[in-house]
Amino acid sequence: MMMFSYLTATGITTGALYALVALGIVVVYKATEVVNLAHGDLFMIGGFFAYTLHVMWGIPYIPSLLLAVAGSFLVGIVTDRIAYRPLMSQGLVSVLLATIGFSFMLKGIARIVWGGKGDYLPFPPLVAPEPIQFGGIMILSQHLVVVAGAVLVMICFAVFFKTTRAGKWMQATADNPKAATLVGIRVSRVYMYTFGVGAAAAGAAAVLMAPLTLLYPDIGFTLFIKGFAAAALGGLGSIPGAILGGFLVGLIEQFAGGYIDTSVQDVSAFVVIMFAMVFLPNGLLGLRGVRKV
Amino acid sequence: MKILHNSAMALVAVLMTATFATTVVAAEQGVTDNEILVGSVGVMTGPYYIYGKLSMNGLEAVFDKVNEAGGVHGRKIRLVREDSFCKPEGAIAAVKKLIYAHKVFAIVGGACSNATLAAKPEIVRSGIPFNVFAAVADGITSPPSPNIFTTQLTAAIESRAQLKWALDKGAKRIAVVAQHDAWGRSRYEPLIAAMKAKGMTPVADEEMTLDTNDATTHILKAMNGKADAVIMILYPKPGAVLMRDAIKLGFKPIWVGQTAINDWDNFEGQIGIKGSLKNFSTITAVLYQPNDPEMKEWTARIKKLFPNDNLSTFNQNGIGAGQVFVEALKRAGPNPTRASFLKAMGSLKNFKTDVYPGPITCNSPKSHQCNQSPAWLGEVDGKLKLIGVTTLN
Numbered sequence: 001m002m003m004f005s006y007l008t009a010t011g012i013t014t015g016a017l018y019a020l021v022a023l024g025i026v027v028v029y030k031a032t033e034v035v036n037l038a039h040g041d042l043f044m045i046g047g048f049f050a051y052t053l054h055v056m057w058g059i060p061y062i063p064s065l066l067l068a069v070a071g072s073f074l075v076g077i078v079t080d081r082i083a084y085r086p087l088m089s090q091g092l093v094s095v096l097l098a099t100i101g102f103s104f105m106l107k108g109i110a111r112i113v114w115g116g117k118g119d120y121l122p123f124p125p126l127v128a129p130e131p132i133q134f135g136g137i138m139i140l141s142q143h144l145v146v147v148a149g150a151v152l153v154m155i156c157f158a159v160f161f162k163t164t165r166a167g168k169w170m171q172a173t174a175d176n177p178k179a180a181t182l183v184g185i186r187v188s189r190v191y192m193y194t195f196g197v198g199a200a201a202a203g204a205a206a207v208l209m210a211p212l213t214l215l216y217p218d219i220g221f222t223l224f225i226k227g228f229a230a231a232a233l234g235g236l237g238s239i240p241g242a243i244l245g246g247f248l249v250g251l252i253e254q255f256a257g258g259y260i261d262t263s264v265q266d267v268s269a270f271v272v273i274m275f276a277m278v279f280l281p282n283g284l285l286g287l288r289g290v291r292k293v
Numbered sequence: 294m295k296i297l298h299n300s301a302m303a304l305v306a307v308l309m310t311a312t313f314a315t316t317v318v319a320a321e322q323g324v325t326d327n328e329i330l331v332g333s334v335g336v337m338t339g340p341y342y343i344y345g346k347l348s349m350n351g352l353e354a355v356f357d358k359v360n361e362a363g364g365v366h367g368r369k370i371r372l373v374r375e376d377s378f379c380k381p382e383g384a385i386a387a388v389k390k391l392i393y394a395h396k397v398f399a400i401v402g403g404a405c406s407n408a409t410l411a412a413k414p415e416i417v418r419s420g421i422p423f424n425v426f427a428a429v430a431d432g433i434t435s436p437p438s439p440n441i442f443t444t445q446l447t448a449a450i451e452s453r454a455q456l457k458w459a460l461d462k463g464a465k466r467i468a469v470v471a472q473h474d475a476w477g478r479s480r481y482e483p484l485i486a487a488m489k490a491k492g493m494t495p496v497a498d499e500e501m502t503l504d505t506n507d508a509t510t511h512i513l514k515a516m517n518g519k520a521d522a523v524i525m526i527l528y529p530k531p532g533a534v535l536m537r538d539a540i541k542l543g544f545k546p547i548w549v550g551q552t553a554i555n556d557w558d559n560f561e562g563q564i565g566i567k568g569s570l571k572n573f574s575t576i577t578a579v580l581y582q583p584n585d586p587e588m589k590e591w592t593a594r595i596k597k598l599f600p601n602d603n604l605s606t607f608n609q610n611g612i613g614a615g616q617v618f619v620e621a622l623k624r625a626g627p628n629p630t631r632a633s634f635l636k637a638m639g640s641l642k643n644f645k646t647d648v649y650p651g652p653i654t655c656n657s658p659k660s661h662q663c664n665q666s667p668a669w670l671g672e673v674d675g676k677l678k679l680i681g682v683t684t685l686n
Contacts, residue, residue: 120530122562222504257510263500
């Protein structure tokens with residue numbers, strides 16, 4: 001029972017992170033139908049922004065977090081302007097390839113700017129690093145921060161899409177770009193902000209998780225795979241699906257490691273992707289073919 | 294008249310012999326009257342440059358010191374470097390360039406195991422003396438080739454030392470947490486074999502990757518197995534995750550690391566919890582920390598030649614390998630040949646360097662792994678200290 005409790009608690013905390021990563025992937029996909037393969041590297045860059053601000057320059061944690069999220073947002077917007085937007089007319093495959101190129105570029109930049117200071121950079125936690133008792137089990141307090149932060153970000157996203165005009169434009173563009181253009185929505189601008197918002201989500205996830213994962217230029221790919229597995233399982237076009245998928249992937253990972261073998265833990269995300277592609281092509285909450293009118 | 298004729302003929306014969314002998318000696322590749330050209334191959338650029346470039350810098354500091362004192366038997370040593378890029382194809386090209394283009398006498402190098410293994414056939418074929426300074430794969434020197442020696446601790450030596458250390462500390466139930474990539478398997482397999490030879494199996498045998506961000510399952514399994522020691526075949530990042538989650542779960546075994554985890558402060562920072570290394574000890578290939586007073590001279594020499602370097606264990610690897618190389622070169626005599634150098638290398642017994650924890654012994658025909666003495670670092674009264682040396686047979 002103790003093992004089950006610990007695996008569940010850990011699965012939920014790591015799942016919250018995967019949900020945040022998946023959220024960014026889904027937001028971009030919903031609006032543009034592009035899977036941003038550089039999303040994991042935006043996570044990495046967001047983490048390094050926070051590291052620079054908080055560790056290197058000594059700026060307090062909360063302003064560092066906000067500035068890192070803002071910085072990630074800007075990176076998302078800039079890349080749309082210089083790489084993705086010029087290629088949109090060439091078809092989605094061109095944009096997809098551009099995201100791969102951008103992913104390598106971000107890794108290279110990170111190696112140049114933050115490399116050579118030890119291979120894995122520690123990031124101080126927001127709260128005391130010692131474990132605390134929570135619901136009968138020991139848990140790292142930073143894990144609770146991750147869950148709380150992730151839930152907060154998810155709520156922000158929900159409010160953004162439900163109540164703001166920009167959120168509604170994004171949904172309208174995702175639903176039917178041509179119709180959105182006809183009613184006067186500037187679709188290219190919506191795409192730009194979508195890439196920015198997706199990157200901001202990655203930045204937020206990075207700042208929350210950096211004390212637990214450490215920072216290194218290659219961290220992005222692994223977290224992208226986990227986030228993509230969550231998005232594929234939940235439904236690539238569904239924000240609630242991304243959140244559900246994130247928690248499920250976190251739990252599957254832990255239970256696979258605990259009850260099958262630890263060697264299975266890190267590959268379980270790939271198995272989830274394959275399973276979702278074959279048996280649940282629309283994901284658990286995906287709504288392909290259904291359009292709001 | 295006949296005497297004069299005979300004397301003249303004898304003189305001509307002597308001159309011819311001397312000329313021939315001189316020609317033969319001078320023809321030894323990389324050796325001239327006033328210089329010996331030595332090559333070094335290793336990674337000099339990219340994320341792993343520390344293993345190659347910094348070791349080369351240590352090597353060059355030794356050669357610089359020797360040259361200041363007049364060289365070896367009057368010949369100065371000149372080092373020429375080639376980058377392997379830590380890639381097999383890069384190492385093969387670099388070794389060929391050193392042997393056939395630069396025409397070096399010998400090579401001291403080998404910084405990435407896979408790359409060095411890939412270049413091994415060319416090294417063996419050419420017969421060039423090759424002393425390894427950083428690469429740890431046992432396959433480079435086992436089975437022994439006549440012209441390849443290593444002064445670095447090999448993976449299997451470290452694994453056997455980890456087991457011996459845990460047992461010496463009184464461990465009865467040992468868990469193993471390892472990476473199963475090429476680096477990890479080169480250590481994991483000898484460790485399991487050494488345990489088997491003692492009639493032991495790990496009470497938990499768990500795998501981590503560089504990307505594992507949570508080790509709760511690994512710790513729970515070690516706890517279920519009632520492990521009193523955990524042998525870690527891990528890089529610092531997964532090692533830090535493992536130890537952090539052990540603290541989370543209140544698990545306090547004897548932790549046994551190896552040379553991949555050699556930056557104490559950084560490792561504690563990665564774990565993120567002060568005092569977390571109380572029960573942790575790890576192998577070091579060098580006797581002194583870079584800031585020890587005994588390293589003062591080498592710190593100054595490195596700084597003089599390479600102002601951007603602060604003496605590190607990687608520099609020290611090169612210093613140790615360089616001192617062994619120079620000693621063998623001295624023993625090879627005033628007119629060194631590759632054969633006489635290899636004979637001298639094979640005669641080294643209990644040779645002490647400024648950096649290695651134990652003596653260097655290469656005189657066993659069964660093994661050219663000359664360094665069999667890993668040292669151990671651990672905390673004593675909150676301070677990092679050398680806490681022991683394990684000597685293996």
